[in-house]
Amino acid sequence: MKLILASLLFLFAAEGQLADPDQEARAQDLMREIRCVACENEPISNSGSDIAADMRERVRTMIADGASDDEVRDWFSERYGEFVLFRPSSKGFDGLLLWGLPFILLVGGAALILAVRSRKASDANAIKPVPPEDV
Known part of the structure; x- marks a missing residue:
């Protein structure tokens, strides 16, 4: 053995x-x-x-x-x-950029989407149809 x-x-x-x-x-x-x-x-x-x-x-x-x-x-x-x-x-600036950038982009993208949706909602309320007798 x-x-x-x-x-x-x-x-x-x-x-x-x-x-x-x-x-x-x-x-x-x-x-x-x-x-x-x-x-x-x-x-x-x-x-x-x-x-x-x-x-x-x-x-x-x-x-x-x-x-x-x-x-x-x-x-x-x-x-x-x-x-x-x-x-x-995750040391130094490169590590911070590597690990932090995806989260920054995620938050920035979410903020951009919310801003676009908010603007579309306000633009839709701002336009009022003109009655046909006023034309």
Whole structure:
């Protein structure tokens, strides 16, 4: 039994997985949050490209070295830009614009619709038909 477990562990290690299951779970979670720079709309956990394999290995190396999740995300965003993260940070003006603009547009659109409806209602009341005998 120990021989079978040792051979399975060797196979998983050969694939690049971490020996600690908790660390591997963290690495897998991070790999689902990081975008492949070659595929662009696919996480590195699902991508088959060579650069995604390198990125997966880098995530595992950093996790094994004791890096936090934020440190791993920061490392990738520094090298590849904020686009590499599926959930960009909300720091600074760019983050405020990214997360706040949809709500501002929603409120602005609602205000515009209400203003147009109000104006149509007031215009409809302002026009009075002229009786035929006055013409």
